[in-house]
Amino acid sequence: MDFTLLSSPLQGFTDFRFRNAQNKYFGGIDTFYSPYIRLNGKLEIKNSYHRDLLPENNDTLEVIPQVITNDAEEFLFVAKYVRELGYKELNWNLGCPYPMVTKSGMGSGLISNTEKINHILDRVHSETDIIVSMKMRLGYDTTEEILDVLPILDKYPIKNIAIHARIGKQLYKGGVHLDAFQQCIDNTKHKLYYNGDITTVAKFHEMQQRFPSIDHWMIGRGLIADPFLPSMIKNNSVEYPKNKMELFSAFHDTLYEGYSESLSGQTHILLKMHHLWEYFSVIFSNPHKVHKNIKKSKSIRNYEATVKEVIAQEK
Numbered sequence: 001m002d003f004t005l006l007s008s009p010l011q012g013f014t015d016f017r018f019r020n021a022q023n024k025y026f027g028g029i030d031t032f033y034s035p036y037i038r039l040n041g042k043l044e045i046k047n048s049y050h051r052d053l054l055p056e057n058n059d060t061l062e063v064i065p066q067v068i069t070n071d072a073e074e075f076l077f078v079a080k081y082v083r084e085l086g087y088k089e090l091n092w093n094l095g096c097p098y099p100m101v102t103k104s105g106m107g108s109g110l111i112s113n114t115e116k117i118n119h120i121l122d123r124v125h126s127e128t129d130i131i132v133s134m135k136m137r138l139g140y141d142t143t144e145e146i147l148d149v150l151p152i153l154d155k156y157p158i159k160n161i162a163i164h165a166r167i168g169k170q171l172y173k174g175g176v177h178l179d180a181f182q183q184c185i186d187n188t189k190h191k192l193y194y195n196g197d198i199t200t201v202a203k204f205h206e207m208q209q210r211f212p213s214i215d216h217w218m219i220g221r222g223l224i225a226d227p228f229l230p231s232m233i234k235n236n237s238v239e240y241p242k243n244k245m246e247l248f249s250a251f252h253d254t255l256y257e258g259y260s261e262s263l264s265g266q267t268h269i270l271l272k273m274h275h276l277w278e279y280f281s282v283i284f285s286n287p288h289k290v291h292k293n294i295k296k297s298k299s300i301r302n303y304e305a306t307v308k309e310v311i312a313q314e315k
Contacts, residue, residue: 003208005230006162007032008135008195008220009066011096012275016057017258022223023061025251028230029223032061033135036068036093038106043077055086066135068093070105070116072123079130089131089159092120097137097168108137108168111145118152125156133159135195140168143180150188162193162218172221178210185213198222200229201238225282227251245315248283252307266300273303284314 007014007022007029019032037049051057053065065087067078079090094117096107103109110116124132134153139145146163153161163184165176176196185192194211195218198204204217222229227248228240241247256273263269274295281291290310297303 003215003217004030005233006030006193006216006218007223007230008162008164008218009033009035010220010224011035013224013279016052016054016063017255017262018224019058019061019063021251021254021258022227024254025247026227026231028232028234029219030062032058032063033091034063034065036066036096037078038068038101039071039074039077041071041074043074045078045081053082053085053087063087064089064091064133066091066093068096068101068106070110070113070120072120075120075124076127079124079128083128083130089133091133091135091162094134094136095162095164095168097140097166097171102140102168108140111136111139111149111168112141114148114152117149118155121152121156121158131159132156133161135162135164137164137166137168138177138180138184143167143177143183146180146184147187150184150190154189158190160191160193160216161188162195162216164195164218164220166196181211185211191216193218195220198229199225201232201236204233221279224276224279228283244283245311248280249311252280252311256307269300270297270303284310 005028007019014032014035023029034052037045065082067075067090069075075092082090093107094110096102098107101107101109105113121132124130136146163181165178165181166174181194192214193216194207194214198207198217198219199222207217219230228244232238255276259272260269263272277291277294281287281294284290293306293310297306
């Protein structure tokens with residue numbers, strides 16, 4: 001069965017620099033979703049959002065912008081903005097689990113508010129020609145919350161619904177709820193994408209067998225932890241390429257160079273790279289030791305030397 005691999009957006013990680021570098025050195029992702037635009041009540045687009053979505057910064061990629069909001073005016077404003085940039089589709093985030101988002105009634109904190117979801121979708125579909133897709137969790141408190149939303153979504157020509165098979169209050173802890181995802185398949189006419197815990201080729205095959213009707217698969221944290229994963233899935237191989245560390249090293253250096261140019265001061269650069277290594281260390285034979293060594297680097301010079309050392313040792 002043919003299938004499509006999508007990159008699930010992760011705030012602070014999957015910006016255009018990451019997307020371009022991953023695509024250049026590894027490939028395997030068919031469509032990238034950009035991290036969400038959040039307006040916070042002001043109808044203004046931040047420079048960082050604008051830079052991330054500029055067509056010239058994404059010219060070799062298929063990218064779909066994303067918005068997080070619980071306000072129809074904000075949604076319409078962002079829809080107009082992305083249309084002007086040449087995008088035809090806008091993904092609505094009803095999945096973000098972080099408390100600072102959910103307490104504001106956005107992300108997965110909005111799933112239980114079916115009236116508001118209906119109101120926003122009604123206005124967006126009657127006032128703009130943007131194609132709407134959605135990214136959701138199963139609920140915030142329970143996996144049943146989404147079952148009240150699906151009949152509302154069925155009233156609109158939504159392109160697809162990507163479902164991360166957890167509830168919001170889990171954050172990223174605990175297992176995925178596969179029976180609850182199956183209930184969603186059984187209770188909507190819309191095309192569903194699966195998201196959640198695709199971290200290995202074996203896990204991907206397990207999910208494929210569990211949900212034979214699904215042909216779009218979203219990889220989130222698994223892509224940052226192992227940028228080789230999509231191409232390995234596509235090639236149906238559990239073998240890393242012979243030049244694994246050379247490829248990873250070139251990927252790392254491209255990212256590092258990009259962030260060194262765009263971030264001000266070594267503190268910001270180191271913080272960014274330390275966060276990435278929380279994931280990157282997974283593909284090394286001793287992840288804990290690698291992450292610990294990287295975290296100990298408190299200066300740019302020290303960081304660069306440590307990265308060279310851990311890569312050389314892994315070779």
